[in-house]
Amino acid sequence: MSVFDAAAFRQQFPFFREQPAWIYLDNAATTHKPQVVIDSLVQFYQHDNSNVHRGTHQLSQQATSQFEEARRTVQQFINAAEPAEIVFTSGTTAAFNQLAFGLMHTVLQAGDRILISALEHHANIVPWQLHCQRHGVIIDVIPLTVDRQLDQAAYQTLLDSKPKIVSLTQVSNALGNVLPLAQMLSDAKAAGAMTIVDGAQGIAWQRPDVQKLPADFYCFSAHKLYGPTGIGVLYGKRAYLERLTPLQGGGEMIEHVSFSGSRFNSLPARLEAGTPHIAGALGLAQAIKFISGFDAQQINSYKGLLLKAFHNGLQHIPGIQLLSSRHDNAGIVTLNIQGEHPADVAALLNEQHIAVRAGSHCAMPLFEQLAAPGALRFAFAPYNQLTEVEQCLAALAQAVEILTV
Amino acid sequence: MTMAQLITDTATALTAIRQQDLPQLQQPQDWQSKYRLLMQLGKKLPPIPEKMRQNEWLVKGCESRAWLLHYYDSRTEQHFFVLDSDARIVKGLLAIMLCFVNGLTRQEISTLDLQRSFDSLNLKPYLSQSRGNGLNAMVNRIKDVVAAH
Ligand SMILES: Cc1ncc(COP(=O)(O)O)c(C=O)c1O
Numbered sequence: 316m317s318v319f320d321a322a323a324f325r326q327q328f329p330f331f332r333e334q335p336a337w338i339y340l341d342n343a344a345t346t347h348k349p350q351v352v353i354d355s356l357v358q359f360y361q362h363d364n365s366n367v368h369r370g371t372h373q374l375s376q377q378a379t380s381q382f383e384e385a386r387r388t389v390q391q392f393i394n395a396a397e398p399a400e401i402v403f404t405s406g407t408t409a410a411f412n413q414l415a416f417g418l419m420h421t422v423l424q425a426g427d428r429i430l431i432s433a434l435e436h437h438a439n440i441v442p443w444q445l446h447c448q449r450h451g452v453i454i455d456v457i458p459l460t461v462d463r464q465l466d467q468a469a470y471q472t473l474l475d476s477k478p479k480i481v482s483l484t485q486v487s488n489a490l491g492n493v494l495p496l497a498q499m500l501s502d503a504k505a506a507g508a509m510t511i512v513d514g515a516q517g518i519a520w521q522r523p524d525v526q527k528l529p530a531d532f533y534c535f536s537a538h539k540l541y542g543p544t545g546i547g548v549l550y551g552k553r554a555y556l557e558r559l560t561p562l563q564g565g566g567e568m569i570e571h572v573s574f575s576g577s578r579f580n581s582l583p584a585r586l587e588a589g590t591p592h593i594a595g596a597l598g599l600a601q602a603i604k605f606i607s608g609f610d611a612q613q614i615n616s617y618k619g620l621l622l623k624a625f626h627n628g629l630q631h632i633p634g635i636q637l638l639s640s641r642h643d644n645a646g647i648v649t650l651n652i653q654g655e656h657p658a659d660v661a662a663l664l665n666e667q668h669i670a671v672r673a674g675s676h677c678a679m680p681l682f683e684q685l686a687a688p689g690a691l692r693f694a695f696a697p698y699n700q701l702t703e704v705e706q707c708l709a710a711l712a713q714a715v716e717i718l719t720v
Numbered sequence: 721m722t723m724a725q726l727i728t729d730t731a732t733a734l735t736a737i738r739q740q741d742l743p744q745l746q747q748p749q750d751w752q753s754k755y756r757l758l759m760q761l762g763k764k765l766p767p768i769p770e771k772m773r774q775n776e777w778l779v780k781g782c783e784s785r786a787w788l789l790h791y792y793d794s795r796t797e798q799h800f801f802v803l804d805s806d807a808r809i810v811k812g813l814l815a816i817m818l819c820f821v822n823g824l825t826r827q828e829i830s831t832l833d834l835q836r837s838f839d840s841l842n843l844k845p846y847l848s849q850s851r852g853n854g855l856n857a858m859v860n861r862i863k864d865v866v867a868a869h
Contacts, residue, residue, distance in 0.1 A: 656806050656808065658781075658784040658807040658810065659759075659807050659808050661783070662809050663755060663809075666751050673783050674783045689783065717752055717755055718759070718808070
């Protein structure tokens with residue numbers, strides 16, 4: 316088996332040529348884009364620009380067929396049963412807002428419960444809160460154990476209260492944990508729940524097979540998978556997508572409109588009101604083709620290598636409080652320096668051109684539990700290099716020295 | 721620690737900062753030294769005790785939190801402040817800002833050009849976007865409390 320050629324991979328990303336001074340470790344926020352993705356956006360606007368699904372002219376037909384081809388690319392990537400199960404959204408957040416809105420009344424009635432976890436991103440918390448409060452639906456939360464893993468025993472107990480929906484992240488954006496989803500989702504299904512996966516972080520770690528994974532819905536954003544911002548996917552098994560009330564009304568999503576009422580179009584159009592992000596969808600398809608050209612296993616072992624080097628180096632820096640786990644980690648290291656505010660450390664790293672995120676990473680409830688004012692997050696991607704890991708460690712040591720001496 | 725004492729200690733600290741630290745900050749030096757200075761001068765401000773860090777005094781920055789206490793001397797029409805932050809670099813920047821603001825009247829504060837004052841210290845490159853926003857949030861809070869008097 317050949318090994319992953321990290322240098323060749325990095326070569327595909329023009330950002331690193333443009334910004335040679337920066338070490339980019341904010342990959343959980345967004346990844347950089349390879350040239351093929353950038354080219355596909357330019358190509359569309361420069362040569363192919365037209366609206367989809369509405370023109371009789373050839374240009375619109377071509378744009379439509381490219382757009383639908385992109386949908387098929389996504390379908391194949393996650394192994395959905397049919398293209399209609401791929402709904403384009405503006406991202407994971409939009410997908411969750413559609414889900415929370417769309418499942419009220421059709422699935423969730425007053426007094427029903429839904430179950431999420433303590434590791435969730437705000438995108439898998441706040442949309443539920445917005446709608447659940449008004450409709451009298453109760454939100455339960457799977458707590459963490461002392462070692463910051465999901466408490467599986469508590470999960471089993473919470474399943475006993477028969478949640479209608481179990482909605483979990485594949486990978487924690489704050490701590491990098493890879494959740495044991497296969498098991499957790501089958502337990503949820505066995506308890507009679509509908510299952511939703513937040514794949515925003517997970518999609519770049521492990522490509523899901525949505526026919527094997529007992530997930531009724533799976534959401535992700537293109538921009539964390541080397542694709543453009545403003546486009547994402549709400550996957551759902553047909554029977555489940557059919558149960559969603561559309562959040563957005565407008566053009567494209569209807570079959571017949573009169574002032575006394577409208578009949579909705581079929582899937583996926585029913586859930587895609589208005590002109591979609593056509594170029595974005597094409598960019599996402601390119602990103603998928605790009606990443607499919609590499610062996611996922613090899614990529615992940617390479618990331619494991621970077622992570623190991625980083626963890627080893629951290630042992631030589633005084634005062635490190637590691638919050639993320641060393642095992643089952645998708646490439647995210649979260650830490651604090653004892654007695655220091657993460658914002659201070661991040662400012663000193665920024666001064667040394669290390670891009671990391673400091674704060675509560677859109678997971679405030681998690682940080683409340685951890686009793687931390689936030690943390691620094693180092694999120695690695697396969698274009699990062701061992702030399703960057705070393706430079707980052709040196710910069711961190713420098714920051715600690717400035718803060719504590 | 722009483723409010724009166726905090727006000728006095730802050731004013732004393734600001735005098736020291738104006739005399740010792742600000743001239744030093746204006747000297748050309750590497751970024752490491754500049755940050756060290758910033759943090760040192762932040763330390764000179766008396767900390768606001770935990771029990772006085774109430775929510776109504778909280779000023780939210782992007783990544784860190786800060787607190788602002790205010791005292792108005794109606795006899796001299798001067799406004800006095802005490803501030804603190806849980807992040808040291810922010811506290812240093814806020815301390816510098818306070819050097820320009822503390823003890824001014826409402827009229828003086830409304831015409832103050834803080835941006836200019838910071839520029840004059842060659843500190844602008846050290847105000848990253850979010851810290852800049854934290855500073856802006858604090859300046860806006862100061863203007864609000866002053867306007868209310
Ligand atoms: C786990 C997780 N869920 C959801 C989101 C939201 O994604 P987006 O901002 O692209 O909608 C993110 C992004 O930070 C995330 O990490």
